[in-house]
Amino acid sequence: MPPTKNAPTEQTSTDRFRLLVDAVQDYGIFMLDTEGNVASWNTGAERLKQYRPDEIIGRNFSLFYPAEAVAAGWPAEELRRAEKDGRFEEEGWRLRKDGSRFWANVVITALRDPDGKLAGFGKVTRDLTERRAHEEALRESEQHFRLMIEGVRDYAIFMLSPDGVIESWNSGAQLIKGYSPSEVIGKHFSLFYRPEDLEAGKPEAELKTALQHGRVEEEGWRVRRDGSVFWANVVISPVYDANRLLRGFVKVTRDMTERRRLYELEKSSKRMSEFLAMLAHELRNPLAPIRNAVTILQLEPSPSPLVRSSRDMIDRQLSHMTRLVDDLLDVGRLTTGKIRFKTEQVPYNLVVARSIEAVRPLLDARRHRLTTEMPAASLLVQGDATRLAQVLQNLLINAAKFTPEAGLIELKVWQDGTQLYTSVRDNGVGLSAQALSQIFELFSQGDAQTAARESGLGIGLTLARSLVEMHGGTLNAESEGPGRGSAFTFFLPNAQAVADGAGDEDDIGSGAAILVVDDNRDAANSLAEILRLMGCQVKVAYDGPSALELFRKQAPQAVLLDLGMPDMNGYEVLAALRALNGGEQVTVAALTGYGTDEDKQRALAAGFDEHLTKPLDFAALQTFLQAAGVAVES
Structure with missing residues (x-):
């Protein structure tokens, strides 16, 4: 039967397929004969490999392989595998006409005639260079990331x-x-x-x-x-x-073990500081009446030699115990960063004089000879007078303790430009090289055998160095060895010499009314006795209501008011007192065993005019009375 009109002939279908293959540009599609010679060539192959059909047809396809692949017989191996399995696929480097390489995906298919005899091969090649570069970049990135994580x-x-x-x-x-x-x-x-x-x-x-x-x-x-x-x-x-x-x-x-350990240490330090504050308060309460009793004995006109000796011994040991309590509190403040001081122009000559006066009983008890060398002009430094005196006192006490009886201690102050130097040198037990390297560490007491013979907590020098550094200076120690004495030297910045012009303190008269309020009867009565010996008229109350009643009857010039009383504490008494007639004008000091900066600030904020710490220092008491306008007998 003849073909219908317009029906495609076999030749027409073949031509259309050839046109379709030839139009493909993303794939190189071509035929090989049984020997691997190129028999056809599409547009994609020409675009990919750069050969025109007349340049490549009839030549062997091994032309597309790198020399090392040809030497290994790989092109022939690909045809063998394709003939054996019917199909072969791989990826690898191929060559263009200009010799450049590209990464190719290759599929070779064995072609057979109707009798199954091998007629040649169909080969499809695709350029995957860009994809390979992306994959390589990705692998390299992953490798770098892996190495980074591993490192x-x-x-x-x-x-x-x-x-x-x-x-x-x-x-x-x-x-x-x-x-x-x-x-x-x-x-x-x-x-x-x-x-x-x-x-x-x-x-x-x-x-x-x-x-x-x-x-x-x-x-x-x-x-x-x-x-x-x-x-x-x-x-x-x-x-x-x-x-x-x-x-x-x-x-x-x-x-995070180390961080947790530091956190626990910080918590322990805070608890320790709280404990030290409580301990200091509890120690100061019984120390207060003892200090008052000693002061009373000191004011007695003519005590017997035995009484005088006992009184002075109690005074020395009480002063030592008070210093230990103060050092305990200060080291707690240091570890928590709570030490604060008032910076002002300080007459350094006065700091030195007060420090020597405070340490004089210890020097006399050990029969030490103290020599001082000071500039003729008065010296001013920026700092806290109390803290600077604490530094110098600690150095003098340290020298006195570690120098055998009848030793020599030399105190020297000199100025170099704007820097003020202070040196405390002794001819005492000295320091070994190891002790010298550790002497400023907390709780260090120098050489163990020497320290064992002396009392103390090993915190005085640590406090001294820290306080000097807070003033912008440094404190150093030196010694030529055991038995050859020691020297401690510190400097303070911003010092200046000024002409002498300090006036004498005002004379103090007599006859004043003071109200002492404390639930501790021993503390209240002994303080009242001191005030009476100073020529003051004193009234005593042991609780808040009694104090307010006495105040209503006659308003005193000054009130010394304990804070830690039961039922009605000192803050409550102060508030009630200020509301009474004349209460706003009276000068009131808080008496307490708590002596931190926060305690002082709280008391002043509550309306107290002064914050006095137990055991009450006699000089501090005199200063308060003078500020309150109270005249006492000298």
């Missing part, structure tokens, strides 16, 4: 499967947890948890929380390979693939 030593970074099985392990994980990769990969991450955490289901709960919230972070104890525990900061985040399927979890662990 991190401060953090344990590892992958978990969706079930919590460890899949990767970096060097930080090995360092922190103690496992090598071969020991831990493939095991469940719960082996890092304590038994009580496992019993509570903590590992599973962490993964669940991470899934619910996209991340979980916590701190807690974790277990190392050797069974020891460390305080860890842990972050777990889920990892998803491109299709939002859970790939697993990434876990980052950091050893």
